[in-house]
Structure formats: structure tokens, C-alpha cells
Amino acid sequence: MSEPFLVMLDRDGTINVDKHYLADPAGLDLLPGAVDGLVKLRDAGAVLCIVTNQSGIGRGYFDRTTADSINDALVEMLKPHGITFAHIALCPHAPDEVCECRKPAPGMALECAQATGLALADSWVIGDKASDVGLANNTGGRGILISGETDIQAGQVFTAPSLSEAADYILQARAS
Ligand SMILES: [Mg+2]
Ligand SMILES: [Zn+2]
Incomplete structure (x- = not known):
């Protein structure tokens, strides 16, 4: 049994298709590679959490x-x-509310660490925006961007086309 570790996932554009301010559960569509990636992470001992900015509220x-x-x-x-x-x-919160939880602010990562008892120093953030990678950078974790973009941000260790490749990268990194 592998040691549990924390993986925080963005929701829209990472697990499900980003419909921009999705407000209807019927519009929820899983992205290719999402189930596959989540299963691989789970089987490797990842404790999965979601960290989602919902400024539409x-x-x-x-x-x-x-x-x-x-x-x-x-x-x-x-x-x-x-x-x-x-x-x-x-x-x-909306951006102008300047809260402690809107990514890349660390609030939601601290919440996940508290809820799971797992260390942020050994955590990963997977998302499709610079603010997701920024969350990893601000909390001592490693960030993976799901994107076609290749510019590397502080805290970003890999760019993956989908959650499946993101999971492969994490598993390989933890095995070496
Ligand atoms: Mg997103
Ligand atoms: Zn907030």
C-alpha cells in the first residue's frame, strides 16, 4: 500500500468541460482522460480533493x-x-472581493490539507489556468497545467494534454 498523498484538482477545464460559469448540472461533461487519470491517481494512493473558483456566485x-x-x-x-x-x-467570491480563497490565494489548499491531514509540501495541483499552478507555487506543492500552452510558470513541473498524462507524470515522479 503506497503512502497517501494529496492531489488537488481544479474542476472546470480539468475534470469537466469548461462551459464558462456553468450553472446547470445537465451541462456537466467529463473531459477525455479525466476518469482514467483519476483512477490511476486513486490506485497510486492519491487522496483527491477539488479546489474550484466559482466567481459566478x-x-x-x-x-x-x-x-x-x-x-x-x-x-x-x-x-x-x-x-x-x-x-x-x-x-x-468575485475577484474584487479580495478573499483568502480565490486561487492562487492559498485558502482552499489549506482547507484540503486540514480536511485530509496530508502535507502540502508533498501535494500536487492540477488545473488548466495559471492560477491553479499559482496555488501550487504559493503552498509548496507542484503544479501541472492541463493546456496546449507551453510557457512554464513558477511552481509548474509539467504541461499535460489531459488528466491521464498528468497522472502518469505524478506516478513516475513519485516512483523515482
Ligand atoms: Mg479551470
Ligand atoms: Zn474566495
Whole structure:
């Protein structure tokens, strides 16, 4: 049994297709490689958490109940694959609210570390935005960008086309 370690995942554009301020669970579509990547991480001992900026709440596009219903739908969608999340952290704030939790601010990573009892120094953040990599950089973890972009940010160790390749990279890094 491998040692548990913390993997924090962005939601929109990382696990599911980014529909920009998704406000309807019916619009939830998993990205190619998402289930495959999450299964590989789970089997390697990763404790999975979601860290999601949902400024659509702060901007008044949808309410917290709607955002939670989308998270619930995602959880239900992944359950048949044996994928579960130890914690789902959500920032409901608009950028101008200047909170402690909107990525790349460290709040949601601290929340996940507290919820799981796992070390941020041995953690990973996977996301499709510079702010996801920034969260890793701000909390001592390693960031993987799911993107076609190749410019490397501080804290970024790899650029992956999907969660599947991100998982391969993490497994290889931990084995060596
Ligand atoms: Mg995203
Ligand atoms: Zn916030």
C-alpha cells in the first residue's frame, strides 16, 4: 500500500468541460482522460480533493445552491468508477472581493490539507489556468497545467494534454 498523498484538482477545464460559469448540472461533461487519470491517481494512493473558483456566485450569475448541485452531480458521475473526493473546496467570491480563497490565494489548499491531514509540501495541483499552478507555487506543492500552452510558470513541473498524462507524470515522479 503506497503512502497517501494529496492531489488537488481544479474542476472546470480539468475534470469537466469548461462551459464558462456553468450553472446547470445537465451541462456537466467529463473531459477525455479525466476518469482514467483519476483512477490511476486513486490506485497510486492519491487522496483527491477539488479546489474550484466559482466567481459566478459573487458576480450574481448563480447561487451557492446551484454551484453545490453541480458538484453533487459530478460526484455522482464519478462514483460508478470508484472515484471519491475527500474534500471539495469552493471559492464563491468575485475577484474584487479580495478573499483568502480565490486561487492562487492559498485558502482552499489549506482547507484540503486540514480536511485530509496530508502535507502540502508533498501535494500536487492540477488545473488548466495559471492560477491553479499559482496555488501550487504559493503552498509548496507542484503544479501541472492541463493546456496546449507551453510557457512554464513558477511552481509548474509539467504541461499535460489531459488528466491521464498528468497522472502518469505524478506516478513516475513519485516512483523515482
Ligand atoms: Mg479551470
Ligand atoms: Zn474566495
